[in-house]
Amino acid sequence: xxxxxSVPHLPSNYRLHIALFTSVTNAAxxxxxxxxxxxxxxxxxxxxxxxxxxxxxxxxxxxxxxxLLDPDVGLRTPNVHSETVFSLSPTHNITDSYRRFGISPxxxxxxxxxxxxxxxxxxxxxxxxxxxxxxxxxTEVNFDTKEIRKLTDLSKVKKYYKLKDLGYVxxxxxxxxxxxxxxxxxxxxxxxxxxVLGAMALxxxx
Amino acid sequence: MTIAIGLEGSANKLGVGIIRHTPSKPAxxxxxxxxxxxxxxxxxxxxxxxxxxxxxxVVKLVKQAxxxxxxxIREVDCICYTKGPGMGxxxxxxxxxARTLALLWDKPLVGVNHCVGHIxxxxxxxxxxxxxxxxxxxxxxQVIAYADxxxxxxGEALDIxxxxxxxxxxxxxxxSNDPAPGYNIEQMAKKGKHLIDIPYTVKGMDCSFSGIxxxxxxxxxxxxxxxEKRDPDTRELITPEDLCFxxxxxxxxxxxxxxxxxxxxxxxxxxLIVGGVGCNERLQEMMGIMARDRGGSVYATDExxxxxxxIMIAHAGLLAFQTGFTTPIDExxxxxxxxxxxxxxxxxx
Amino acid sequence: MPPLRLIDGTLxxxxxxxxxxxxxxxxxxxxxxxKVRPTKPYRHATxxxxxxxxxxxxxxxxxxxxxxxxxxxxTVYFVDEKRGEIIMEWIxxxxxxxxxxxxxDDASDHGKDENKAIDVQLDALMENIGQTIGKLHDIDxxxxxxxxxxxxxxxxxxxxxxxxxxADTSLANSDVVLIDFGLGQVSSSDEDKAVDLYVLERAFLxxxxxxxxxxxxxxxxxxxxxxxSSVVLRRLQEVRLRGRKKSMVG
Numbered sequence: 001x002x003x004x005x006s007v008p009h010l011p012s013n014y015r016l017h018i019a020l021f022t023s024v025t026n027a028a029x030x031x032x033x034x035x036x037x038x039x040x041x042x043x044x045x046x047x048x049x050x051x052x053x054x055x056x057x058x059x060x061x062x063x064x065x066x067x068l069l070d071p072d073v074g075l076r077t078p079n080v081h082s083e084t085v086f087s088l089s090p091t092h093n094i095t096d097s098y099r100r101f102g103i104s105p106x107x108x109x110x111x112x113x114x115x116x117x118x119x120x121x122x123x124x125x126x127x128x129x130x131x132x133x134x135x136x137x138x139t140e141v142n143f144d145t146k147e148i149r150k151l152t153d154l155s156k157v158k159k160y161y162k163l164k165d166l167g168y169v170x171x172x173x174x175x176x177x178x179x180x181x182x183x184x185x186x187x188x189x190x191x192x193x194x195x196v197l198g199a200m201a202l203x204x205x206x
Numbered sequence: 207m208t209i210a211i212g213l214e215g216s217a218n219k220l221g222v223g224i225i226r227h228t229p230s231k232p233a234x235x236x237x238x239x240x241x242x243x244x245x246x247x248x249x250x251x252x253x254x255x256x257x258x259x260x261x262x263x264v265v266k267l268v269k270q271a272x273x274x275x276x277x278x279i280r281e282v283d284c285i286c287y288t289k290g291p292g293m294g295x296x297x298x299x300x301x302x303x304a305r306t307l308a309l310l311w312d313k314p315l316v317g318v319n320h321c322v323g324h325i326x327x328x329x330x331x332x333x334x335x336x337x338x339x340x341x342x343x344x345x346x347x348q349v350i351a352y353a354d355x356x357x358x359x360x361g362e363a364l365d366i367x368x369x370x371x372x373x374x375x376x377x378x379x380x381x382s383n384d385p386a387p388g389y390n391i392e393q394m395a396k397k398g399k400h401l402i403d404i405p406y407t408v409k410g411m412d413c414s415f416s417g418i419x420x421x422x423x424x425x426x427x428x429x430x431x432x433x434e435k436r437d438p439d440t441r442e443l444i445t446p447e448d449l450c451f452x453x454x455x456x457x458x459x460x461x462x463x464x465x466x467x468x469x470x471x472x473x474x475x476x477x478l479i480v481g482g483v484g485c486n487e488r489l490q491e492m493m494g495i496m497a498r499d500r501g502g503s504v505y506a507t508d509e510x511x512x513x514x515x516x517i518m519i520a521h522a523g524l525l526a527f528q529t530g531f532t533t534p535i536d537e538x539x540x541x542x543x544x545x546x547x548x549x550x551x552x553x554x555x
Numbered sequence: 556m557p558p559l560r561l562i563d564g565t566l567x568x569x570x571x572x573x574x575x576x577x578x579x580x581x582x583x584x585x586x587x588x589x590k591v592r593p594t595k596p597y598r599h600a601t602x603x604x605x606x607x608x609x610x611x612x613x614x615x616x617x618x619x620x621x622x623x624x625x626x627x628x629x630t631v632y633f634v635d636e637k638r639g640e641i642i643m644e645w646i647x648x649x650x651x652x653x654x655x656x657x658x659x660d661d662a663s664d665h666g667k668d669e670n671k672a673i674d675v676q677l678d679a680l681m682e683n684i685g686q687t688i689g690k691l692h693d694i695d696x697x698x699x700x701x702x703x704x705x706x707x708x709x710x711x712x713x714x715x716x717x718x719x720x721x722a723d724t725s726l727a728n729s730d731v732v733l734i735d736f737g738l739g740q741v742s743s744s745d746e747d748k749a750v751d752l753y754v755l756e757r758a759f760l761x762x763x764x765x766x767x768x769x770x771x772x773x774x775x776x777x778x779x780x781x782x783x784s785s786v787v788l789r790r791l792q793e794v795r796l797r798g799r800k801k802s803m804v805g
Contacts, residue, residue, distance in 0.1 A: 007581050009563050009642075058581045059632065072637065169625035169690050176782065191622075194630035194644070198619035201631045205612050358761050364750070364797070401601050408738060410700040410754035455599045462597050463571070470571035471702075471762070495597035 002132045003143050004125065007062055010069070013119040016061045017132050020048065020147060021110045024138035028105035037078075043135065044084035045103040046111040049153035050160060053145045053193045057111055059200060060087035065115060080115050090161055090199035100160050109151050110136050111143070149189065157192070161199045166191065208283045208528060209236070211271065211307070212520025215260045215300035216292025216320050217344055218243040218251040222267040223517025224275040224282075227524050233330050236275035238510060238517040239267050247382045250373065257295035264303045271516075279311050284532070286523025289317030290544035292345065297540035305538055316523035317533040320514075321346060321546040324480035325357060326525060327518035332505035334478045340465045340493070341546075343481035343514070344369030347461070348546060349411065349468045355551045360468040361411035368457055369483045371415040375453060378426050379446050386513075391450045392486050398451025400437040400444055406456055411467050413460045422453060458489045462496050475502025484512040525553040564589055572610075572737055573639075580632050580642055587632060588646070590614075592639035592737075607639040610737040615641055617696060617736040624694045627687065627709070627732045646732050648710055651684070652703035655763050680708075680731075681769050685776025687731045688755070692748045693782050699738030701755035703762055707732040745783070749790035752777070756795075 002019035006012040033041035046057055064083035067073045077083045077094055089097035103110055114132055116123055133140060141147045158166065170180045183191070207228045214221040220243070224236040243259035245251040272279075287304035290297060308315045325339050339350040339357070347363035366374075369388060376387030381394070402425070405417035426449060429435055435444040465477055477497050479490060484506055494504040511518065529552040564578025573592045580587035592607045594600075611634070618641075621628045629644040649657075658673065684706060691698060698705070708729045740747070752774070759770045778784045 005582075008579050055581060055585065062581060062633065066633075066635075163623065165620075165624050167625045168623075169694055172693060172782075191625075195619075195623040198622055198631040201634050202615055202619055205615060205634060205636060353761075354764060358764075359757075360761055364794075401599050403605070406602070406606060409750060410702065410738065411758060412754065455602060459595075459598045459602060463595075466571040471704075492597040496595070499596060 001140050001142070002129050004129070005058065007058070007065075010062065010065050013117055014065050014069075015116060015118050016058065017114040017116070017125075017128050018057075018143050019112050019132050019136070020141050020143040021112070021136045021138035022108070022141055022151070024108055024110050024136055026137040027103055027107040027110060030110070030136065031103055031105045031107075034102070041135070042079060042081055043132075044081040044111075044113040044115070045136075046085060046088065046113065047101060047103050047107055048109045048111050048148060048151040050088070050101055050157055051111065051148050052152055052157060052189065052196050054143060054148055055193065056196055056200070057084070057088065057113060059197055060084045061113055061115060063087040063200070081113070084113060084115065087203070088200065090203055092203065100156075110138065112136055154192075157196065161196050163192075163195050163199075166195055208524055209277055209281050210284050210286050210316070210520040210524040210527065211268070211282055212286040212318070212323075212516040212518070212523055213264070213268075213300050213304050214288045214320070214323070214514055214516045214519045215264075215296045216288045216290070217296065217514060218245075218256050218259070219514040220260045220263050220267065220300070221514055221516035221519070222264070222271045223515060223520045224271050224277055225517055225520040225524060227528070233521055233524075235517055236277060237271040238515055239271050239274070240513070240515055241267060242385070244384050248377055248380050249383075250377065253293045253295040256293060257299045260296050260299040261303075264300065267516075268303070268307070282311065282313055284314045284316050284523065284527045285311075286316040286318050286519045286527075287538075288320050288323070288519055289533070289539070290541035291320060292540070292542060294540070294542050297542070301538060301540045305535060308535065308538075314527070314532040315535060315538050316527050316531065317538060318519045318523045318526070319544055319546060319549045320519075321348070321350075322357060322549050322551070323518035323522040324512075325350065325478075325546075326522040327511050327515075328478045328480040328505070328507055330521060331507045331511055332478060334476050334505040336474070337476035337478040337505060338465060338469050338472065338474045339478045339480060340461060340484070341481045342368050342461065342479065342483035342489070344373060344483075346481060347413070347415075349465050350546060351468060351472045351474065352551070352554065353472075355554060357546045357549065357551060359545070359547055360471065361413070361464040364409065364412050364414045365416040366419065368415060368461060369481070371419050371457065372453070372483065374419060375422055375426075375449075378423050379430075379449065381446075386482070388483055388486065391454070392488065394447045395450040395454045395488065398445065398447035398449070400440070400442065400448040400452070401455060402444065402448065402452040404452055404456050406460060408460055408463050411464055411471070413464050415457065415460075418453065418457060422449060425449070454486075454488055458486075458492050461489065462492050465493065466496050466500070469500065469502075475500055476505065477502070478505040480507065480512060482513045485509050529553050562589060562591065572735075577645060578642075586645035586647075588629065588643050590641045590643065608636055611636045611639045611641060613739065614736045617739045617741070618643065620741070621691065621694070621696060621733065621736075626690045626694060626696070627730050628736070629732070629734060646707045646709050646734065648708045648729065648732075650704050651680070651706040651708060651731070652762060654680075654708055655703060655766065655769075677769060678772055680729075681772035682776045683731045685773040685778075686780045687733065688752070688773070689777045689781030689784065691733065692751070692784075692787065695741055695743040697740050697742050697747045697751050698733060698736060699740060699751065699754075700735055701751055702758035705733065705735040707734055745786045745790045746794075748783070748787045749794045752787065752791050753794045756791075 006015045061084045064080045064087050075083045077086050085102045086097045088101040209226045212223045221240040223238045226234040241263045285308045341348045347367040348359050349361035350357045372388045381390045407414040407417050490506045497504045564576035567577045568575040573590050576589040615634045618631050633642040709732045
């Protein structure tokens with residue numbers, strides 16, 4: 001059930017292997033292995049409650065691979081997986097990004113991503129996906145926006161992405177006594193997604 | 207076959223030109239004479255003094271033009287003069303001269319828009335049929351494209367014209383006004399090499415030069431009162447030549463940008479540069495690079511025609527005259543403000 | 556600095572300012588627009604780099620500002636400011652310019668009653684445009700290059716929505732989306748907002764010379780909807796006169 005994906009504009013030999021888990025029981029273990037920099041546990045372990053759509057983590061992976069391959073930029077963290085977690089952040093503070101967007105020992109769901117150069121002789125898709133499916137102890141669910149939105153913690157998202165201006169103009173008009181057409185739930189999610197993706201994209205310009 | 211005499215004096219250049227139009231032949235320039243009122247360095251030209259200059263020279267120039275062209279009074283079909291836009295007193299002086307000739311010789315008058323004069327002369331000389339026109343002079347900065355019998359203004363300087371900006375900058379640096387401040391800036395710029403970061407302001411299809419002027423006035427002022435300005439990378443001293451260079455590179459880039467925008471908007475690949483600042487070779491070069499990049503070309507005239515002259519008035523006037531247009535004596539006023547798009551271009555489709 | 560294969564797409568437009576490509580971002584079903592600001596060979600190299608980078612950064616920031624605050628514009632997906640490249644949300648639908656252009660051509664083909672129906676729709680569109688610009692100014696943002704090419708008509712999302720074409724004038728189901736913020740800035744100044752409107756006025760009337768009535772509706776809508784409109788519109792009068800009254804000496 002994990003997904004494999006290569007993205008346009010980046011060399012297609014770089015692929016993301018993705019799996020989403022709920023009811024996770026070994027978050028503390030995963031977290032300690034990350035801190036110990038155990039090579040067997042070199043994954044992007046993302047905290048799903050800060051996600052609003054499936055595009056968000058993939059966009060982070062895109063940025064990580066892009067910067068890895070760009071000789072003028074390079075990575076700011078030890079590897080492309082830590083870089084993926086960092087790329088979810090709207091700011092340059094790396095430690096904050098791990099704490100906020102990466103898993104914690106008490107996480108109950110985990111999004112795991114493994115990025116590999118599939119042109120290497122050592123690569124095997126089946127063993128990568130097997131390992132991905134087993135490394136997290138929990139229930140694997142489909143990696144899609146529907147599942148992700150069940151896990152979203154809106155107040156955390158608004159806080160970490162500094163979205164206090166979200167929908168500002170409608171609030172402004174409401175205060176002046178105008179009737180504002182209520183947005184549909186889908187539209188509200190879209191607006192949130194747009195704000196989050198934009199905040200991530202602008203990180204380098206801050 | 208029709209012959210017109212044209213009188214131009216909207217600023218400090220007094221021009222008299224005589225032109226002949228023959229059907230299905232290019233226009234013939236029979237005479238094109240000019241005399242410029244040059245003010246001392248550090249000063250601009252004042253309307254009163256300019257008007258005096260024009261009044262002193264116009265009779266001489268008209269006589270000379272007639273002699274040079276070999277045209278007799280009888281052969282002249284109409285007297286064309288600059289109705290506007292321009293400076294009040296100088297315009298009036300030339301209008302008086304035109305009216306006098308018209309009454310003396312019993313010929314119809316044709317009032318001409320100065321900008322349209324530049325455009326039509328530019329088209330005639332270069333052969334550019336329907337280009338986007340950049341009209342740049344002391345008093346005007348406009349990007350113009352022809353549509354539906356009007357020369358429509360697509361972009362312009364929102365505050366001061368590029369020529370005005372150059373002139374005032376020359377004044378600050380005490381650069382000579384002889385032969386023209388812009389010309390001297392151009393020569394100095396060739397010796398400059400450091401590019402100073404000066405304000406670049408494009409707003410939509412328009413641009414603005416007051417920011418540049420304010421900045422460079424302050425900067426030059428500091429330099430002249432002894433403050434040392436150095437290039438951040440090479441640590442070399444910034445010279446007035448560097449200032450001229452930076453001013454041109456920045457201001458001209460703005461002009462090329464708004465011209466390119468208009469070209470993209472109307473789908474044209476040809477550019478025609480007219481007006482006094484159009485003589486500047488760096489501007490022509492930059493415009494040419496942009497035009498070629500778009501698969502087109504730039505057209506420009508030499509100083510006989512880009513600088514204000516009488517022949518362009520004669521030419522544009524004659525085009526209008528041939529459609530039946532004349533200006534009755536009691537309507538032969540001048541106006542300081544006369545927008546290019548106010549003219550009904552009857553002689554084109 | 557060569558681009559990192561970031562131009563995998565079809566060239567859609569080679570504008571004066573930038574080359575625009577249509578492509579996909581991350582997934583095949585996420586269309587995107589890649590905007591590249593090429594170097595301009597006529598400019599001094601230092602000036603060119605400075606301008607390109609500045610405009611790229613400025614545009615990305617302004618798009619993001621508008622998007623989060625609630626003014627419709629494309630979502631920013633990715634920015635590479637060193638190369639002057641932005642990847643953003645693809646907006647389906649014609650520009651207002653193309654739409655008006657087609658309408659003006661179509662008008663001659665229709666009978667009088669159909670023309671009236673289209674007129675009502677057009678008025679609604681102008682009303683919408685006035686509101687949108689009003690919103691933009693109410694969040695103290697200046698577009699800097701308001702033309703009908705920079706206003707897009709995006710069909711509202713619902714399953715089975717058809718892309719707008721010239722025959723389909725169901726403008727009731729479309730949103731007005733602002734694009735191309737390269738010359739924009741954040742500003743609360745009435746002068747800047749008035750100049751913003753002035754730029755639109757000139758662009759509108761020069762591109763659609765027979766559409767003065769339509770532009771008046773935009774201003775009227777702006778007047779009613781934008782909170783700061785009265786001061787801005789008074790300023791607009793001054794800006795207009797400045798254009799007319801300029802001493803055009805020489």
